[in-house]
Amino acid sequence: MGTQRRQTIRHLYGWTILIVAVLSQRCHGTCPEKELQRREEEANIVLTGTVEEIMNMDPVHNTYSCKVRVWRYLKGKTMVNGEVLLDGGNKVMIGGFGDPGICDNRVSTGDTRIFFVNLAPEYMWPAHKNELMLNSSLMRITLRNLEEVENYVEGM
Ligand SMILES: *[C@@H]1O[C@H](CO)[C@@H](O)[C@H](O)[C@H]1NC(C)=O
Numbered sequence: 001m002g003t004q005r006r007q008t009i010r011h012l013y014g015w016t017i018l019i020v021a022v023l024s025q026r027c028h029g030t031c032p033e034k035e036l037q038r039r040e041e042e043a044n045i046v047l048t049g050t051v052e053e054i055m056n057m058d059p060v061h062n063t064y065s066c067k068v069r070v071w072r073y074l075k076g077k078t079m080v081n082g083e084v085l086l087d088g089g090n091k092v093m094i095g096g097f098g099d100p101g102i103c104d105n106r107v108s109t110g111d112t113r114i115f116f117v118n119l120a121p122e123y124m125w126p127a128h129k130n131e132l133m134l135n136s137s138l139m140r141i142t143l144r145n146l147e148e149v150e151n152y153v154e155g156m
Pocket of ligand 1: 041042043044101102118134135136
């Protein structure tokens with residue numbers, strides 16, 4: 001009796017793990033991430049930077065902006081000027097984190113990423129004036145990722 005019960009429990013346990021594994025893969029797979037080339041084309045500015053401060057939490061939409069220290073522009077450096085530049089010129093404000101239309105849309109302070117952004121369009125003013133808006137998923141900085149993005153930028 002006892003052995004059989006234990007076996008049943010083990011069986012259930014195994015099935016649960018399998019189902020959870022399949023479901024989590026599914027969920028991950030359904031986020032409609034575009035191809036990197038499309039993402040590069042849609043973003044007028046691509047930069048690498050580190051999140052220094054999280055601010056302007058929107059309690060309704062659960063979105064937020066971050067002050068980001070810029071390390072390098074992979075694309076669109078000349079578009080970033082004037083009041084978009086903060087603290088003497090090497091920081092920018094990026095908005096749109098938490099946007100459900102973007103798959104990987106969350107950061108913590110200290111995260112260093114590749115950011116695909118556009119200047120905030122006028123209809124988003126005044127809330128996002130002089131901000132850059134996240135346009136697609138955050139990307140980890142690896143040699144391979146940097147090379148891939150740079151290749152697309154140069155290919156234009
Ligand atoms: C990204 O930018 C393109 C324009 O280049 C725009 O059509 C699209 O809506 C933007 N996507 C997001 C999530 O803001």
